Amino acid sequence: MTSISSVQIRYSWASDPMSDQxxxxxxxxxxxxxxxxxxxxNGYEATSMRTITSAAxxxxxxxxxxxxxxEALLCEVFRRRLAWLNQQRLQALDELEAQAAGAPLKPSQILEAFFGTLLRMGEDPSLGGMTFLxxxxxxxxxxxxxIRTFFAGEYAQVIDRYKLALFRALPDVPKAEIVWRLHFMLGAMSYAIAGTDVLQVVTGCELGDLAGESADDPGDTALARRLAQRLxxxxxxxxxxxxxxxHELPFPSPPTPPPRGGRGDS
Amino acid sequence: MTSISSVQIRYSWASDPMSDQxxxxxxxxxxxxxxxxxxxxNGYEATSMRTITSAAxxxxxxxxxxxxxxEALLCEVFRRRLAWLNQQRLQALDELEAQAAGAPLKPSQILEAFFGTLLRMGEDPSLGGMTFLxxxxxxxxxxxxxIRTFFAGEYAQVIDRYKLALFRALPDVPKAEIVWRLHFMLGAMSYAIAGTDVLQVVTGCELGDLAGESADDPGDTALARRLAQRLxxxxxxxxxxxxxxxHELPFPSPPTPPPRGGRGDS
DNA sequence: GTCTATAGGTGGATAGAC
DNA sequence: GTCTATCCACCTATAGAC
Structure with missing residues (x-):
């Protein structure tokens, strides 16, 4: 009953403009x-049911x-988007692995499948656009x-598949290190798409401005695209x-270090 | 002790263990x-004054x-830490630039001064430790x-100085690109120190575990150090x-180029 | 500076008519 | 499915005694 034919299914990401009406x-x-x-x-806590219902x-x-x-409302807001997103992510990985025919994927392919799939949602208002991002x-x-346990459930499969793909793609890198870096990448992405950056208030500009779209405001679509290209x-x-x-040093290299040969950045 | 004579100053980061009592x-x-x-x-909104006062x-x-x-309470919570932090950051940059004698700094030095200074706070409970981070x-x-305008005010000077240092350190990189990357770096750091990662729930482990400290729990100090080494x-x-x-392509290289139609969920 | 008491408001949730 | 009316727990902030 849930998925086929003409019955109304619960995920609105299945919305063609017509059936949505x-x-x-x-x-x-x-x-x-x-x-x-x-x-x-406004954030979850600061948004009241009354505000929502009167606006809607x-x-x-x-x-x-x-x-x-x-709480269930918030979860459903995410579920209808994440179900689609994570399915796309798994599918993208499937296709890449099929193409590779057993060979490890390139890191860039994996990142493109994981982050690119998400960032492309920002370009499509019917998938939530930048609002959802x-x-x-x-x-x-x-x-x-x-919230945290909800996300854990939604992401478990996907994270696991991508972790394994990265392990195979980077066989010389310790697995713990890869997990750390996946963590860092998620952070850079989250923060970037959240768009609540101190930088923006300090520099007084939006990401759109940085992308060079100062005056004519091309909207979220272009912003999402630029963001992906930069990120x-x-x-x-x-x-x-x-x-x-x-080494045994408590810290890699405190501000005034013994200038030992790190990775020689000029 | 920190600055002048014996008058009580308002920032508790001036706390030697004795004067604090x-x-x-x-x-x-x-x-x-x-x-x-x-x-x-619990987050700002979800924490009530009553909870705070009864716990204290x-x-x-x-x-x-x-x-x-x-609101003013939250700001003061940050001000007492950020005043110290940002002063240290500016001082670190001053010292590096003095040593460099006019030459541009190395990117690694700049990052160490900015992020290292922060991450080292995580090791020192008297500076707030990992709780503050x-x-x-x-x-x-x-x-x-x-909150956003408060942070903007606290960070304005520091961000500006560091941005200029990065511009000088990377003269061949467009300034807009540097600002974007500063943005991304802030994100990776924020998310990492927030420690509310989906990964942690999915993998069921804390960052400490990843650092290899599974059983004996060395506490926040070691966690902060490991985090810095990895980050x-x-x-x-x-x-x-x-x-x-x-290029003119809307996206660098989508995995399966134009599967545009509907939502393509098979 | 510390406390009690309370004002004055908003929150999420529900009962029950239609 | 939709709506009104309402419960009641909880919130921030303040007035005023000590």
Whole structure:
């Protein structure tokens, strides 16, 4: 019943513009869309159900009717996007591995499949666009327990597959090191897509400006594209950086070091 | 002790273990310490004044007496740490530039001064330790306006100095590109120190485990040190990565080029 | 400086009519 | 499915005694 033929399925990422209009529950989708935007703008805790329902022009009780609770609402906001995203990610990896016919993938391919797939969502408003990306970036650092366990469940498969792919792609790098760097890459991405950067307030500019789109505001689509173009080389550079040297020193090289030959940056 | 004579100054980072004990306001510091921890554990919005005051064993009204409001309390929690941190960062840069005698600094030196100075705070409980680092990482992605403008003010000078240093250190890299990468580096660091990673829940391990400290728990000190050893090479690798190629392609190289239609979920 | 008491408001959730 | 009305726990902030 859930997935086939003409029945209404629960994930709105299956929304063609036509079926979206007046199906069984216009309300449900409107709540999700508005909640997505408001959670992004104000954060989860600071966004009240009343704010959401009045912006969505639905009754307060509708949220609890459709989703059960505020927590469940947030989870559903993510589920409808992440289900699609993670499926795409797995599929992308499948295809790459099929092409490679048993050979290890290149790191750049793996990163493209993982991060590129996400960043491309920012270009497509029907997939949530930058609103969803920003919300995701912000929510990934929320301390609330239910959020963290929810994400863990959503990501478990995907992270595991990609970890293994990276292990194979970088056989000379210790696995622990790869996991650390995956961690760092996730961080750089989250923060970048969250777009709440100190830099932006300090420099008084948005990422769009940096991309060179100062006046005519090309919108989120171009921003997402530029972001991807800038971020991917950075991530790849970080992933493939020389391994840290472990001596007995408490720190690699304090500000005024013995200038021992590290990796000779000029 | 830190600066002048014997007057009590307001920043607790001027705390030698002795002066901290029973000065004019033990209450004030206790509130700040407890607030720092609880804001880190639950986030700003989800932490109530009542929770803070009861944990600190002070009266509810004490917070408003000493700080004026909950927002002001959060700002003061940060100010007492960031004042010290940013001063150290500027000083580190001053010293490096003095040594260099007019020559551009090496990127690794700049990163060490900026990120190393911060990460070393994680090793020193009297500077807030990992509690402060985690709180900082989490708060940097909070959408609340007062937080963002507060950080902007605290960081303006420092970011500006470091940006200029990086421009000089990497004269062949477009300035916009450097700013983007600074952005990415801040993100990787924030996320790493926040320690709310999906990876940790998925893999079921803390960063400490990855560092190889499985059983005997050496505490935050070792964690901070390991983190720095792992993070700095990653950041340097990302900063020095090859520049992105800009062709007319909308994306560098999608894995399966134009599968545009519908949502292609098979 | 510290405390009690409370003002004054908002939060999430639900019961029950339609 | 939708709506009104309402419960009640909890919030920040302050007034005023000590």
């Amino acid at each position: 007046k199906t069984t529950s216009d309300t449900r989708e409107r709540i999700l869309d508005v909640a997505e935007r408001l959670f992004m703008e 022009e639905v009754n307060l009780a509708a949220v609890n009717y459709h989703f059960g609770s505020k 920003r919300l995701l970036g912000r929510t990934l650092t929320e301390p609330a327990e239910f 991917m080389p950075f991530l790849l550079g970080g992933l493939r950086a020389p391994l840290p040297q472990f | 029973k000065t004019t306001s033990d209450t004030r510091e206790r509130i700040l310490d407890v607030a720092e921890r609880l804001f880190m554990e 064993e002070v009266n509810l009204a004490a917070v408003n007496y000493h700080f004026g409001s909950k 985690r709180l900082l990482g989490r708060t940097l992605t909070e959408p609340a306006e007062f 700095m090479p990653f950041l340097l690798g990302g900063l020095r990565a090859p520049l992105p190629q800009f």
